Amino acid sequence: MDALEILMNKDKVVPYFQPILSATEQSVSGYEVLGRIHNDDGEVISLGDFFNNESIPDEYVIEIDEHIQDMAFNYYCQAKQNVNLFINCNSTILMNNQDYIERLLNRIKSYETRGLLLEKTVLEIREHDYLGDLSQLGHLLMYIKSFGIRVAIDDVGKGGSNLDRIAQLEPDILKVDLNFIKGASISQAHRDVLYSLSTFARKMGATLLFEGIGDLTKLNAAWRNGGRYYQGFYLAKPAPQFITKSHCKEKLKSEFQQFITHERNHLSNQYNFTEQLHNRLEQIIKKDKTTSLDELIKGLATNLTDVCFRLYICDQFGFQRSSNYVKNNNSSHWQKQEEYLGKNWSWRPYFLETIVRMQYEKRGVLSDLYSDIETNEFIRTFSYPINEELYLFLDIPYAFLFERKGLLF
Numbered sequence: 178m179d180a181l182e183i184l185m186n187k188d189k190v191v192p193y194f195q196p197i198l199s200a201t202e203q204s205v206s207g208y209e210v211l212g213r214i215h216n217d218d219g220e221v222i223s224l225g226d227f228f229n230n231e232s233i234p235d236e237y238v239i240e241i242d243e244h245i246q247d248m249a250f251n252y253y254c255q256a257k258q259n260v261n262l263f264i265n266c267n268s269t270i271l272m273n274n275q276d277y278i279e280r281l282l283n284r285i286k287s288y289e290t291r292g293l294l295l296e297k298t299v300l301e302i303r304e305h306d307y308l309g310d311l312s313q314l315g316h317l318l319m320y321i322k323s324f325g326i327r328v329a330i331d332d333v334g335k336g337g338s339n340l341d342r343i344a345q346l347e348p349d350i351l352k353v354d355l356n357f358i359k360g361a362s363i364s365q366a367h368r369d370v371l372y373s374l375s376t377f378a379r380k381m382g383a384t385l386l387f388e389g390i391g392d393l394t395k396l397n398a399a400w401r402n403g404g405r406y407y408q409g410f411y412l413a414k415p416a417p418q419f420i421t422k423s424h425c426k427e428k429l430k431s432e433f434q435q436f437i438t439h440e441r442n443h444l445s446n447q448y449n450f451t452e453q454l455h456n457r458l459e460q461i462i463k464k465d466k467t468t469s470l471d472e473l474i475k476g477l478a479t480n481l482t483d484v485c486f487r488l489y490i491c492d493q494f495g496f497q498r499s500s501n502y503v504k505n506n507n508s509s510h511w512q513k514q515e516e517y518l519g520k521n522w523s524w525r526p527y528f529l530e531t532i533v534r535m536q537y538e539k540r541g542v543l544s545d546l547y548s549d550i551e552t553n554e555f556i557r558t559f560s561y562p563i564n565e566e567l568y569l570f571l572d573i574p575y576a577f578l579f580e581r582k583g584l585l586f
């Protein structure tokens with residue numbers, strides 16, 4: 178249907194509601210309002226293309242948009258559910274049509290006595306839709322928020338959206354679409370993106386909502402990465418009516434239980450591995466009678482040839498006090514690299530934090546999975562306190578971690 182046809186068939190336009198579930202309550206906590214139209218063949222078609230097509234004049238979009246809002250607000254009040262209502266807004270239209278936001282505010286207020294509160298409405302906008310001065314959009318959002326309406330940034334991570342710009346808009350909620358995950362497993366690169374987004378959301382104090390949850394893998398990704406709200410076909414499809422609040426409760430509860438059991442096993446595997454490696458090193462170092470650190474490293478390398486491909490010793494300030502001992506892939510031959518003596522690693526992420534942790538706990542520490550600068554492979558580092566002053570670092574290759582799946586993430 179083209180834009181004019183949609184406009185002429187306004188009476189066939191209806192709001193659809195896609196449930197948003199809360200991880201905390203395991204129940205429906207809100208709905209996103211979506212535009213649909215009934216065509217002559219009795220099918221219900223999405224108005225997504227109509228709303229996302231820049232060539233359609235603002236007046237057309239606003240007319241259909243306001244029509245959907247009215248129907249949705251009306252339905253919300255009839256349904257008498259104390260849930261949040263998420264409304265999509267195009268940020269360019271918002272900025273270019275001064276009276277649009279005033280009409281929206283007045284419209285919501287006009288339903289106030291019937292049960293729709295400003296505090297229950299969430300405005301979804303896409304940061305990358307808007308090409309103008311970001312601080313002006315920021316001001317407008319601030320104004321909207323002053324009425325109690327919350328602001329969600331839609332499609333975070335898509336369409337070249339920029340975390341810097343998003344932070345500037347101080348949203349309450351970040352919506353991340355998980356449709357970029359294909360298949361039953363998630364690549365390390367995608368894992369890292371999700372991890373960065375969850376860290377970003379936590380630092381800026383925004384709540385994460387994951388949408389596009391089409392299967393269990395995606396639900397798990399949302400749960401693992403700090404998602405408080407979930408939306409997607411796997412949980413509930415968009416429909417012309419609201420559903421019962423407890424719609425997915427049993428499903429979410431039992432799947433969370435699975436996730437928790439899996440995660441706990443995973444963490445205890447890691448803990449056991451750390452414990453074993455710590456004890457093994459303790460034994461070797463206790464028996465060691467060598468007089469130089471390079472001799473010690475050489476002995477450790479021979480002993481630990483099954484676990485690591487690189488070893489070295491630093492002092493508590495990060496200065497390397499031994500040579501590197503390195504082994505190439507698939508070879509058991511260790512090579513000494515003296516040129517590393519005296520280098521300083523205190524600038525590396527987590528370095529000092531790990532040292533201080535070892536000083537307090539007197540235990541070895543296993544790092545997270547990260548990409549090694551030299552080999553470009555994913556590795557983990559095991560750090561071990563030899564004494565108050567000296568610390569041993571073992572780099573564990575991907576192949577070793579891969580064989581013990583529990584150590585991969």
Ligand code: CA
Nearest residue numbers: 209265301331
């Ligand atoms: Ca949306």
